Amino acid sequence: DTGVSQNPRHKITKRGQNVTFRCDPISEHNRLYWYRQTLGQGPEFLTYFQNEAQLEKSRLLSDRFSAERPKGSFSTLEIQRTEQGDSAMYLCASSSLDRNGEKLFFGSGTQLSVL
């Protein structure tokens, strides 16, 4: 499968614990995005990388959230001291630019439940 891969698919944790999610983008894609989606809402942008550089972060991304893409390939999203309000689907997407513009390819997401 050459699509965007996210692990784990589901994560259940207790409030106050730290969690880390991983995203493996499509190999030739140099841009990688993280979004968060809650029930009944559209995805909300969190942050994105071009290669290993983190170019933009949303104000939704509190200081408990950190994302990395150390070698410009896979990315991790860590949430420290989780809160019940962090419960959501975390989506990763990758893209590349060509003469037709940019098209995002999304993974299936990691569903986080904070108890």
Add this chain to the structure above:
Amino acid sequence: AQSVAQPEDQVNVAEGNPLTVKCTYSVSGNPYLFWYVQYPNRGLQFLLKYITGDNLVKGSYGFEAEFNKSQTSFHLKKPSALVSDSALYFCAVRLSNTGKLIFGQGTTLQVKP
């Protein structure tokens, strides 16, 4: 503030009938507009996009969308709906100088046989 609105939470159509899923946007500058579809337990899938040029854009699975600048709308259409089109549809806008999408809240399409 930039925003995307999908005024209908759900659209119900009979199989074989035409369908329309509505989207309006509010942005400054020239928008890039997108439609994505989400099936249960699967990631968002790209349907089509408008960047510039012809206001009628054709995309995957027989879908098309019409860009209307004066009405700031980008409605998704299909001439003949299939039961398999039943899913959650998202409209999104990307500003030309940023790398992020702003999504609408989504519209559930139910196509009944």
